[in-house]
Amino acid sequence: MALSRRHFMAAGAAACTGALCGCAQSPATGRSFFAGMGGDINDDIKLGQQEHAKLVKSFGGVYEDRKLQSYVDSIGRKLAAHSEMPTLPYSFTIANSPIVNAFALPGGPVTVTRGLLALCNSEAELAGVLGHEIGHVTARHTAERQGQGMLAQLGVAALAIATGSNELASMASQGAQTMLQSYSRDQESEADALGARYMERTGYDVDKMVTFLDSLHSYSVVDGRMAGLPDGKVDDFNMMATHPRTVDRVRDAARLASGVRQVDPLVNREPYLNAINDLLFGDDPKQGMVVGTRFTHPELRFEFTVPDGFRITNGERSVRAQNPDGAVIVFDMAQTRAASMTSYLGREWAANAGLSGVEALTINGQEAATATTRGKAGNTVVDVRLLAIRKDENEVFRLVFLTPPALTARLSEPFRRTTYSFRRLSTAEAAAIQPLRLVVTYVRPGETVDSLARSFPFDRWNRDWFRLLNQLQENDPVKAGQVVKMIMAREGARG
Template identity: 40%
Template sequence: MSGAGAVESVNGTTGGTGPGDGRPSGPRGAAARGRRRPLAVAVLALSLLGGTALPAALAPPAQALGEEDDGWLPNLISPEQEAQIGAQQHDQIVAQYGGVYDDRGLGAYVAEIGSRLAAASGTGADSYTFTVLDSPIINAFALPGGYVYVTRGLMALANNEAELAGVIAHEMGHVIARHGTERMSRGMIAELGTAILGSVFDSPIAGGLAQTGAGLWLSGYSRDQEREADSLGLDYMRRAGYPPIAVGAFLGTMGQMEDLQKKLGKGGGGFALMATHPQNAERVEAAVAQAGGNTDAAWQGRLGFGRTAYLNRIDGMIYGDGPKQGYVRGNRFEHPELRIAFDVPDGYGLTNTPEAVLIKGPGNAQGVFDSDPRSNPTPAGGDPLIYIRDVWAPQQQVKGLERVEVNGQPGATGLVDLRSRSGAQTVRLVAIRANGAFYRFQFSAPYNQAGAVDPAFERIARSFRILSAAEARRIEPLRLRVVPVQAGDTSASLAAQSALDAPKTDRFRVLNGLRAGEEIAPGERVKTVL
């Protein structure tokens, strides 16, 4: 859940123009500085916030993730327009993912790897902008025009430089093959019909498509596009001097992470790379075969491929939530920059995202915590009751609307009955004015369960409080630490000493790419979290 802190660092950016032959082209600005902004409004499928689905003309292409391409279609976007799209979307992507990670050295390191791969691809470093995003989410992606992003969450999962290079090379493959604008063109043809074919880029419709946001570019490529990006990326790696077989190792680690998430019942939460880049046995085997090895051999490279330099670079990197996002620690969410906190009862889980904190309860009980971005001036004259009635849910009949006080802060609450595809829902709205902003809880449960879970919802809302300056100063992020393995150390013993969440040993093994039956050895350096 992003806070109001600005990111003032420029991170690993290259600039210039590229050739006009279908490869990335256009001027490059510096990596965007994060804007000082309040917490963003959550976008919910079941929402009272007035949100609606995108009009068909602005919606991403309907092609489902993993489907085969159904024939060639023309790319309606020129290379020059690609550069314009990327430049328009860049600030939005950076803001959505918590800003640029504030470590110039790490950004320069990633840009150096990217530049080496760019030279090997024949496009040149000046055709790309490489950015490390300050997000714990495990993801990497690219925008048209050569904007390539990796999150610090992904960098924490990689175990050597070649694995990271494989990820970057794959994203460059998508850029060079122009997959993003292929999908955009497919959507334009499917949704807008032949009327769009003669339009120019600066027309209202095409301009609107360029502004649809990150969802269009992060919604997943077809299987054929993934295969092509894999093939191109492996070729760039080989030409740049990286062992392509490292791709198989990282795909294996991705598979381990996916299995762990399923075991924990999280369905891949916090692991967006699996949503946009599907990992499967066929893809691992194909990548390893093209690299000239076998699946088992891919795992033998965990300790090589530039591991020492890579571990030195990521040692001390923030792990998990950062100060701008706030922290989920057990049953508590606390945000040192905004100086707020709240708790959930046992049996409830918290997931922090850049837009909101998601609350999952028993059964189908769930909630969202966020803030209204319109905090200057505060809407509704600062009156929480008027805010709910006239600003937050003006089109809804709010039952039992009343003023409340929450740990000294003025608030209001009320109930709304809704019907959705899953049936009747009862939604409790809570607005609290604190620190010049409205903080909001939106809880929902099936109509027949609402009475049972509403006391827990009330308890969560009433736990909201303002942190003192001293309390806020004591809240520190967790950091990735590289430690030497001593005689007698095991995965279990080092995991037990870490700040990793349970199951600690499973998380430690995935973090270090340890295959089933493989154990750490004295003298080796491993990643832990402290």
């Protein structure tokens, strides 16, 4: 919790009909486009500033490392100064999220996740990402996308009406939001062309845009396999989902930009690796951690395990797990004044949901209650099981299990096991949970890919992760003296 992988939805964007919307023009592309906001660049800036804090907050907040923040900001500013709109109020922020993604808002705010920084292997690769995002800003793609968030909001409203419970609907409908906000392939190609142009003008090696995309592909494959996703399918939150690009098209953009061969282009591998040394890797224990099918929250001191085949995503206010067949589990917390968990269910949480089979339970010593109902998500009927577990006098842990009716019987036993997996952690158990760190080190004589990867915490995926983070192909060896990224559990030097 406290970390959202939800995609950004431009909040409060008003519906517009033709007459109210103006045409806007991008100085980077020279193309006019239909802009829902009226087309004034100052409106872009205003909207971007308004939404920036919300976006960063929903991706774990600002990553607390001033030195690294200012390093990333300085690279972004150099690139933006070479764009067609150098006077926009650009900012470049690292969000404290383990996912790999980057976002641009209208008018200049650019956000990259620390997960993305971990994947980059040089300043030039990061410049490729930032340049691409600046391209989305200068081509005014985010303004072009305004309409899309609205559609999803309609979906949310439909579900609320169907279940008779606003709250329940907003929990269940996070799935709808995650399908949003991917750029079109044409917008991606345009952002690549512009990004490559800014890299070339700043002196960065334009080819590094291509090598980073290779890493992103490898990451998607390894990450997807670990999550049990079919090959080629990527997490909704992955950069590949929001920025659909192919290596061929990025390579074309790079070739076009560097038409004349670049002489001694900037790569800055070691300065970059030094800058990200000690970076927090994976989940931040302060926000709860996903370990395979288990969700652990050392700070709030609880954990639960979802059935095999469910993929957990940690949100700002809730945790969501989904399987490929469309079954969904949502966890969150709420205030209560109810005397018992059964009365909480029937009177506070789901008073209008037509509950049946309300039952009091004890789960690992905690007072709890469960009940079922049937609702509609858009045109789809879903079976709903609610579970409330008392945290203390004023607060309750809540789990919602949603299944298409055809799956309800099959998932009933797995969901029962999830229910009874919920338990509080002792203070000692919670204190023992340490975050992972990315540590940059030199390869010592005699060390191999196997010996180095052995200390990684990803079990049978260790070698894949080592090769992926260090851009090594299947049979590439390591050499003594080579600088490599390692992942280890240890106290952060920077706290």
